[in-house]
Amino acid sequence: xxxxxxxxxxxxxxxxxxxxxxxxxxxxxxxxxxxxxxxxxxxxxxxxxxxxxxxxxxxxxxxxxxxxxxxxxxxxxxxxxxxxxxxxxxxxxxxxxxxxxxxxxxxxxxxxxxxxxxxxxxxxxxxxxxxxxxxxxxxxxxxxxxxxxxxxxxxxxxxxxxxxxxxxxxxxxxxxxxxxxxxxxxxxxxxxxxxxxxxxxxxxxxxxxxxxxxxxxxxxxxxxxxxxxxxxxxxxxxxxxxxxxxxxxxxxxxxxxxxxxxxxxxxxxxxxxxxxxxxxxxxxxxxxxxxxxxxxxxxxxxxxxxxxxxxxxxxxxxxxxxxxxxxxxxxxxxxxxxxxxxxxxxxxxxxxxxxxxxxxxxxxxxxxxxxxxxxxxxxxxxxxxxxxxxxxxxxxxxxxxxxxxxxxxxxxxxxxxxxxxxxxx
Ligand code: PMP
Numbered sequence: 001x002x003x004x005x006x007x008x009x010x011x012x013x014x015x016x017x018x019x020x021x022x023x024x025x026x027x028x029x030x031x032x033x034x035x036x037x038x039x040x041x042x043x044x045x046x047x048x049x050x051x052x053x054x055x056x057x058x059x060x061x062x063x064x065x066x067x068x069x070x071x072x073x074x075x076x077x078x079x080x081x082x083x084x085x086x087x088x089x090x091x092x093x094x095x096x097x098x099x100x101x102x103x104x105x106x107x108x109x110x111x112x113x114x115x116x117x118x119x120x121x122x123x124x125x126x127x128x129x130x131x132x133x134x135x136x137x138x139x140x141x142x143x144x145x146x147x148x149x150x151x152x153x154x155x156x157x158x159x160x161x162x163x164x165x166x167x168x169x170x171x172x173x174x175x176x177x178x179x180x181x182x183x184x185x186x187x188x189x190x191x192x193x194x195x196x197x198x199x200x201x202x203x204x205x206x207x208x209x210x211x212x213x214x215x216x217x218x219x220x221x222x223x224x225x226x227x228x229x230x231x232x233x234x235x236x237x238x239x240x241x242x243x244x245x246x247x248x249x250x251x252x253x254x255x256x257x258x259x260x261x262x263x264x265x266x267x268x269x270x271x272x273x274x275x276x277x278x279x280x281x282x283x284x285x286x287x288x289x290x291x292x293x294x295x296x297x298x299x300x301x302x303x304x305x306x307x308x309x310x311x312x313x314x315x316x317x318x319x320x321x322x323x324x325x326x327x328x329x330x331x332x333x334x335x336x337x338x339x340x341x342x343x344x345x346x347x348x349x350x351x352x353x354x355x356x357x358x359x360x361x362x363x364x365x366x367x368x369x370x371x372x373x374x375x376x377x378x379x380x381x382x383x384x385x386x387x388x389x390x391x392x393x394x395x396x397x398x399x400x401x402x403x404x405x406x407x408x409x410x411x412x413x414x415x416x417x418x419x420x421x422x423x424x425x
Contacts, residue, residue: 250355
């Protein structure tokens, strides 16, 4: 592509000099963001972008109710969790009222990674085993232990001996399209192998909408067979709700609800505080007690009153603004619009998802995943004021995941722009 303008090139070089190799920026020509509101973000030149990427500011960027709750609480009291505080206790009760029995204990953390790390430790303590099963393009976070169960993070490092990876629940891979049997069968084989090698099976952990695997939500209920397999083997089922949680799938607050299952452990993060760093683990009291007998748990910032205020405001906004219904309705409308583009083209292999989480596969003339086309579209969309990302094993699936206050006219703008970009190609 064209070289960066000298001023921008200098800016990028300066950033590289400080943050180094871990500094990864989006886009060939990076964007400097200065503010955001609702579904829009604004760059340093005042250009407006429709955000179709970001599930963190899930109730809308800079939502006034969340901003006000955080500001009010931080001006009064912000301490760790070893004192009684009303905001933390009220939030825990409010959040736990949204979970099915027997999921009645909440441990608060600051990131999804910490939550999954804790979930792994709880599963190890409960089972006395150390083996985990995950999907092959899974991402569950960045701690040492959680990186081990995140194959999508493994560039040149092999997946460690206590981890087994199984294919994503893609109907195109499942014999006869039976996703439930395919997924549960692969899980069973992975468990058998862990047992045979003397490692043992502690838990299977899945993102219940399989975000980094390419977004797989259907058919509803397909995870039931996997839960049965895990339990029969004496292990746990951990639902990572960092991506689908808090209403995104348009059918209740949690992705696991779509499958009619009750996980043993649920982890959450990202949208929980609408950008305020907060995350958590919900599990059964018996499992948490077993773990706490071994090592206990303390998290300095997790569950502080400001986090609780942010989280509480998020739950209120979801309810007050009817965001779950909006995710369902606008999501269905959006998916239908994307499917009309697919009807006329050979380079789109599938459109799928639930609520406001939709995946769109790009394929080449031979029907193979086309990462080049996905990258081209992502950059062309940016030029036209739309932010979007990719997912899947081959990076060829558009990951369509806007804030939940997304409106039908936002969906129209996206569909019209994508259609034009593909037509002009
Ligand atoms: N689980 C899933 C499914 C995620 O997508 C992510 C973040 N992308 C995490 C866990 C880790 O969360 P965090 O970045 O807050 O540590």
